[in-house]
Amino acid sequence: MNNLQLFLMKNILGFVLQSFAIVLGIYTFNRKRLIFKEYLLTSIFVTILIYFMKILPIAVGVQTILNMISIYLICVLFLKMPAYKTIRSTSICFVLILFCEMIVTAIVVKIIGPEQFEIIVKDPMQKYYIGVLANTLFAIIITSFYYVLKRKGDNYRKIGS
Numbered sequence: 001m002n003n004l005q006l007f008l009m010k011n012i013l014g015f016v017l018q019s020f021a022i023v024l025g026i027y028t029f030n031r032k033r034l035i036f037k038e039y040l041l042t043s044i045f046v047t048i049l050i051y052f053m054k055i056l057p058i059a060v061g062v063q064t065i066l067n068m069i070s071i072y073l074i075c076v077l078f079l080k081m082p083a084y085k086t087i088r089s090t091s092i093c094f095v096l097i098l099f100c101e102m103i104v105t106a107i108v109v110k111i112i113g114p115e116q117f118e119i120i121v122k123d124p125m126q127k128y129y130i131g132v133l134a135n136t137l138f139a140i141i142i143t144s145f146y147y148v149l150k151r152k153g154d155n156y157r158k159i160g161s
Contacts, residue, residue, distance in 0.1 A: 014131055015054070019047035021139040022071060022093045028146045029089035030081050038079060046071055068094055096141060101134040108133075 020043040027034050049070050053063050072090045075081045081089075108130055109117045120126040 014128060014135060015047050015051050017132075017135045017139055018097070019043050019050055021135070021142045022046060022090075022097075023075075024146060025093040025096070025142040026071070026075050026081070026086065026089040028142060028149060029092050030075075030085045031149070032079070032081055042074060042079060045074065049074075064094065093142070097134070097138050100137040100141065101131075104130055104134040104137060 023039060023043045023046055024034075027039065050067055053067050053070070056063065058066075068090050072086055075086045075090070076083050105117075108120070112120070120130070
């Protein structure tokens with residue numbers, strides 16, 4: 001049961017939630033009309049890409065840079081998004097992810113203390129709970145941006161088929 005729980009936390013609530021939120025964020029910050037079919041295919045592809053990047057034996061910072069470059073190329077080549085806006089949007093999304101991770105980490109350390117936090121970080125299952133909280137916060141922020149900008153009269157971002 002613990003392996004199933006770890007799989008769900010790491011892969012489903014980790015990679016999938018983050019990937020879908022990143023792609024939605026890029027659509028939002030590029031102010032591109034969201035076409036659901038393209039969004040779904042791109043998000044699934046980004047999820048698979050991020051998963052394989054995470055299992056590579058390279059440092060975390062290098063994985064992040066490779067993820068940013070790969071997602072940028074997917075959005076420019078497949079979704080035909082403008083290059084400059086996509087660089088900006090991708091950067092904003094990854095900075096927001098970092099910001100969300102910092103907020104969640106600071107709150108957890110404040111609530112449970114630094115000694116207990118060290119214990120949590122060493123346990124893979126508990127460590128992923130913190131990641132899921134950060135991804136959830138990121139998804140809430142991106143979704144909020146999407147709907148706030150949509151309500152401001154941005155009719156170019158209607159959901160298409």
